[in-house]
Amino acid sequence: MTASGSDGSAAFRRALRRAAPHLARPLPWIGHDDPWAVLVSEVMLQQTQTSRVEEPWRRFLEAFPTPRQCADAPLSSVLRLWSGLGYHRRAKALHEAARRIRDDFDGAVPSDVAALRTLAGVGEYTANAVASFAFSRRVAVLDTNVGRVLARAIANRTLGLREARATAATLLPRRDVASFNQALLDLGAQYCTSTPRCAGCPLANACRWRREGGPDPAPRSAGVSRRQPPFEGSDRQVRGQVLAALRERELTPAKLARVGDGIEATRYATVLEGLVRDGLVERVGRSWRLAEGSP
Numbered sequence: 001m002t003a004s005g006s007d008g009s010a011a012f013r014r015a016l017r018r019a020a021p022h023l024a025r026p027l028p029w030i031g032h033d034d035p036w037a038v039l040v041s042e043v044m045l046q047q048t049q050t051s052r053v054e055e056p057w058r059r060f061l062e063a064f065p066t067p068r069q070c071a072d073a074p075l076s077s078v079l080r081l082w083s084g085l086g087y088h089r090r091a092k093a094l095h096e097a098a099r100r101i102r103d104d105f106d107g108a109v110p111s112d113v114a115a116l117r118t119l120a121g122v123g124e125y126t127a128n129a130v131a132s133f134a135f136s137r138r139v140a141v142l143d144t145n146v147g148r149v150l151a152r153a154i155a156n157r158t159l160g161l162r163e164a165r166a167t168a169a170t171l172l173p174r175r176d177v178a179s180f181n182q183a184l185l186d187l188g189a190q191y192c193t194s195t196p197r198c199a200g201c202p203l204a205n206a207c208r209w210r211r212e213g214g215p216d217p218a219p220r221s222a223g224v225s226r227r228q229p230p231f232e233g234s235d236r237q238v239r240g241q242v243l244a245a246l247r248e249r250e251l252t253p254a255k256l257a258r259v260g261d262g263i264e265a266t267r268y269a270t271v272l273e274g275l276v277r278d279g280l281v282e283r284v285g286r287s288w289r290l291a292e293g294s295p
């Protein structure tokens, strides 16, 4: 990073500290001191809007307040609680992670990034987020929100993955890393969005893109997610319909094929095949049901 970039980072860090109380969102998992609750929130937040996570997160932790309770339940119970979140492979991964935590970590979510990365469904971002938010480890978090902020406010250019990681690490303060990381996420979620709201942004005076101008560097930068294809009419929608029906009861193939109007039977067959392959649905006698998972 250049000297002016370093100076810019220090000014940005100070400005973010000052703005943090105004950026804070009243989300129930923020500041939560239970690492399991934090891990569940981070898995649910992968690919899902924050507003859609609050209710399922509460419901899930009421049913499974500890990893052990989740691990001891059949997969079908976890899939029932996943209602409204989509991307059900995450539910299966979380169930597997809970079993691993029960069997290999004595029921306690591990605190270091390397151990967290060995859990199913836990990638770089999720491991760092849990280590930072639940265990106050000095690690950077790089998701789509933070990726946009780094590209615009710090670098004012499109960042490759290594550069984005290095920029995020350089930006970290020496203390109170969790609240700093949270403020970065809050900024990206509320102001530095895909279409940025620079006019009201409390970081505007410390933002390099705002100062220097130029094309928006965020869209192709590391960590920044691409636009998802439309949900309506997608296989994801059909998967959701099939799983929603199976949450209610076991169904024969004929009944299952009538779950959604106007969708060809062959489409259902393909979707069902995928669900079986993913270990989310299984056959019992002549019917289909949510998978129980191995004991």
Ligand code: SF4
Binding pocket: 149, 152, 153, 191, 192, 193, 196, 197, 198, 199, 201, 202, 203, 204, 207, 208, 209, 210
């Ligand atoms: S001024 Fe605009 S680009 Fe800069 S941090 Fe704020 S919202 Fe993002």
